[in-house]
Structures are given as C-alpha cells and as structure tokens.
Amino acid sequence: MRLPPVIALLATCTLSLAACDSAPPSPPPPPPPAGTDAGTEPGDTQAPRTSVASSRPAEGSQGLYPVELYYDGTASRPGVYLRKALTVTFTGPMEPSLAQVTLSNRTDTSIEPRSLTGQWSSDHRTLTVTLPAPEEGGPPLEASSTYALDLTRLKDAAGNPLDGAPVLGDGKLDFTTGARESLLEHACTHALVNTAEALNAAPTPFAFPPTTDEGHKRYRLTLPGGEGSYQGYSEFISAPDADETVTLFLSREVPLTVRNDTEGVDVPVELLATEPACAGITHRARFGATAGDMIYQLHYGPTDHATFEFILERQTK
Structure with a gap:
C-alpha cells in the first residue's frame, strides 16, 4: 500500500534521527606533543609573566645610605673608593643576555640618566647592579635624592616582558637616599x-x-x-x-x-x-x-x- 506523501516524509525523518543517535561520538582532539606547554611560547602575553619578588633597597624605601667605601688593591692607584650595589630578585629565571637598566635622579633632573649593566646570578633570578662613582666625579648616589631604576628592558626566559605588578607597578624601582656621615x-x-x-x-x-x-x-x-x-x-x-x-x-x-x-x-x-x-x-x-x-x-x-x-x-x- 502506498503511503500518503506526508506520512512517508515523517517516516524518512524518523529513520534519519535513529541513524544519527546510533552514530559513534567524535574522538577527542589529540594531546599536545610531549615537551610543549600551551601559552608559554616567547612573546605570549596571555601566560603568567615573571615579576619582581624582592629588591634591595625595597620599592619606595627611604634613607638608603648613598655610598659604600671599599678598598681596591688592583687599581692603578690602590686605595679606598666609592660604589653602591642594588639587587633585584625575580619570581622566575630571566633572559641572561638582557642586563641593561637605566638609573634616573628624579630630584635633580639636570643629571643625565645612567645606563648600567648588571650581573646575573647563576640561576638568572637575581640581578646585581653595581654603581661606581661617576667618571666626572661625585658619589655613586647623591644624598637625600629620589631615584628610579628602570627595569623595563628586561625579559624573562620565555621572552616575555617583565610584569611590574604587584611590586613595581611601572617597572621602575623607586627609592630615596639619606644623608651621609663624615665621621x-x-x-x-x-x-x-x-x-x-x-x-x-x-x-x-x-x-x-x-x-x-x-x-x-x-x-x-x-x-x-x-x-x-x-x-x-x-x-x-x-x-x-x-x-x-x-x-x-x-x-x-x-x-x-x-x-x-x-x-x-x-x-x-x-x-x-x-x-x-x-x-x-x-x-x-x-x-x-x-x-x-x-x-x-x-x-x-x-x-x-x-x-x-x-x-x-x-x-x-
């Protein structure tokens, strides 16, 4: 017996749905190759970035003694000289080929910013910046002055720019020196x-x-x-x-x-x-x-x- 057109159409749809229900599920996507970590490729700004864990002096600190006296017996004129060391420790390893920072005197803006190269620790997590006395004379840091050490040119081991938050914010270490004591x-x-x-x-x-x-x-x-x-x-x-x-x-x-x-x-x-x-x-x-x-x-x-x-x-x- 020939079915009316509407009933035949409904029967065809029912068979199609049953066929769809019985089809096997699609296989899950394959896992990423071993040794890869999604979101950590160089320049991937979506991944968590390395930031400053601590510094000496601390961010916003006041009264830092401006100089350190030390004896240099290897100098052309052995004697007592001035320097000052600043250290910054990061939450993860950094790119060791990048160690350039800039120091600016915010109290006396007529003083040209100093470009300095730090030294990385063996694990590439701590950068030590040693400030010698300027060649034109004067101390490594002026007394009673506010400074900013710009770290924004540094990158972590994955090539990501430094995350200033939550310690630095703007990527600059800010501190103020205190007075010197002659005695x-x-x-x-x-x-x-x-x-x-x-x-x-x-x-x-x-x-x-x-x-x-x-x-x-x-x-x-x-x-x-x-x-x-x-x-x-x-x-x-x-x-x-x-x-x-x-x-x-x-x-x-x-x-x-x-x-x-x-x-x-x-x-x-x-x-x-x-x-x-x-x-x-x-x-x-x-x-x-x-x-x-x-x-x-x-x-x-x-x-x-x-x-x-x-x-x-x-x-x-």
Missing part, C-alpha cells in the same frame, strides 16, 4: 686600610687592662672566657684639657659599659647600629669623657664572640 666614612677608611693592633682584654679591671685610647686606630680585642660567653676590660685616659665625645666603631654588636674610675661613677653609653657604609663596621658605641687625664674602665660583654675589632675616634666637645 662614619672617616672610620671606614681606617677599618679598610689600617693594620689592627691585637690586644688581650683583662678579665677584671684590676688585672692591668690594655690601654685603648688612641684616636683613628684599629684595635683587635680578644676577650677572656669560654663556652660561648666572653667579657673583659680595657682602659681609656681622657684628654688633659678638653671634654670629648669618644666613639668606638665596632665590627659587631658588643655590649659596652663605661666607668669613670677616677671619680667612681658610671658613664652613659649609647650603642647603635650604623649605616652599611663599609665592611668591618656594623655598630657604634659612644660616651662622653671628662678632661683631666681621668681613667675610664671599658667593660665589653658578655658576648658570644671572643674577638672583635673597633676604630676609636675622639672628638673635642
């Missing part, structure tokens, strides 16, 4: 150049303590004791006709108490950390000395180090 830098020259006089501190103030009162001198003092606790004494004689401020620039933090033995009174001592102006000086101890050839007993410790050094400076009040 500290003067003491640094003695710490770097002078040969230390080695002395043994006395165990008590009555056991003939060594005299440590020569200005501009570098002393290396060994304290008696043991089992991680050391302490001892040295002696200081005040000037005959002028009150003074006495400063010991120390190679490490050492507790110090001072007694005017002539008058039988204790003398206040100020112990502070110093700015990182040079190797060999980390702290200073300061006290006042009264004129009159008075005897002062300096008591060091207790401390966990037997030996330390100091530069002694005397200033008339």
Whole structure:
C-alpha cells in the first residue's frame, strides 16, 4: 500500500534521527606533543609573566645610605673608593643576555640618566647592579635624592616582558637616599686600610687592662672566657684639657659599659647600629669623657664572640 506523501516524509525523518543517535561520538582532539606547554611560547602575553619578588633597597624605601667605601688593591692607584650595589630578585629565571637598566635622579633632573649593566646570578633570578662613582666625579648616589631604576628592558626566559605588578607597578624601582656621615666614612677608611693592633682584654679591671685610647686606630680585642660567653676590660685616659665625645666603631654588636674610675661613677653609653657604609663596621658605641687625664674602665660583654675589632675616634666637645 502506498503511503500518503506526508506520512512517508515523517517516516524518512524518523529513520534519519535513529541513524544519527546510533552514530559513534567524535574522538577527542589529540594531546599536545610531549615537551610543549600551551601559552608559554616567547612573546605570549596571555601566560603568567615573571615579576619582581624582592629588591634591595625595597620599592619606595627611604634613607638608603648613598655610598659604600671599599678598598681596591688592583687599581692603578690602590686605595679606598666609592660604589653602591642594588639587587633585584625575580619570581622566575630571566633572559641572561638582557642586563641593561637605566638609573634616573628624579630630584635633580639636570643629571643625565645612567645606563648600567648588571650581573646575573647563576640561576638568572637575581640581578646585581653595581654603581661606581661617576667618571666626572661625585658619589655613586647623591644624598637625600629620589631615584628610579628602570627595569623595563628586561625579559624573562620565555621572552616575555617583565610584569611590574604587584611590586613595581611601572617597572621602575623607586627609592630615596639619606644623608651621609663624615665621621662614619672617616672610620671606614681606617677599618679598610689600617693594620689592627691585637690586644688581650683583662678579665677584671684590676688585672692591668690594655690601654685603648688612641684616636683613628684599629684595635683587635680578644676577650677572656669560654663556652660561648666572653667579657673583659680595657682602659681609656681622657684628654688633659678638653671634654670629648669618644666613639668606638665596632665590627659587631658588643655590649659596652663605661666607668669613670677616677671619680667612681658610671658613664652613659649609647650603642647603635650604623649605616652599611663599609665592611668591618656594623655598630657604634659612644660616651662622653671628662678632661683631666681621668681613667675610664671599658667593660665589653658578655658576648658570644671572643674577638672583635673597633676604630676609636675622639672628638673635642
């Protein structure tokens, strides 16, 4: 029996749908070849980019000491010179062939920006930029000035530009320097150049303590004791006709108490950390000395180090 045209059409559609339902699903797309990672090709800005993890100085920091004094024995004129090192550590390895940065003084814009080349660590994650003193003279960084270290020419190991967020934002490390201190830098020259006089501190103030009162001198003092606790004494004689401020620039933090033995009174001592102006000086101890050839007993410790050094400076009040 011949089916009416409409019924025949419906039957044909039903058979077609059944055939579609029974067809096998399409196979999934093949995985990417081994060793590839989608989204990490050079220049792929959609992938997470490397950014700054930390820096020294920190972004936006204030009061950075502008210089570091160091001794260069290989120079044509061996002596004490100035430099300053800045370091930046990144969240991932960087492209080692790119190490050029630019330093700009934002306080004095008449100073031309300096193009500098840093040195990468072995893992290519930390860049150290050492600023020498400019050839035309002056310090590596001016005191009390705001600077910007432009890192935007750097790229990560995949060739992506540096992501300034969240630490830098604009890709520039901003910081402000503090003031310089002449007495500290003067003491640094003695710490770097002078040969230390080695002395043994006395165990008590009555056991003939060594005299440590020569200005501009570098002393290396060994304290008696043991089992991680050391302490001892040295002696200081005040000037005959002028009150003074006495400063010991120390190679490490050492507790110090001072007694005017002539008058039988204790003398206040100020112990502070110093700015990182040079190797060999980390702290200073300061006290006042009264004129009159008075005897002062300096008591060091207790401390966990037997030996330390100091530069002694005397200033008339």
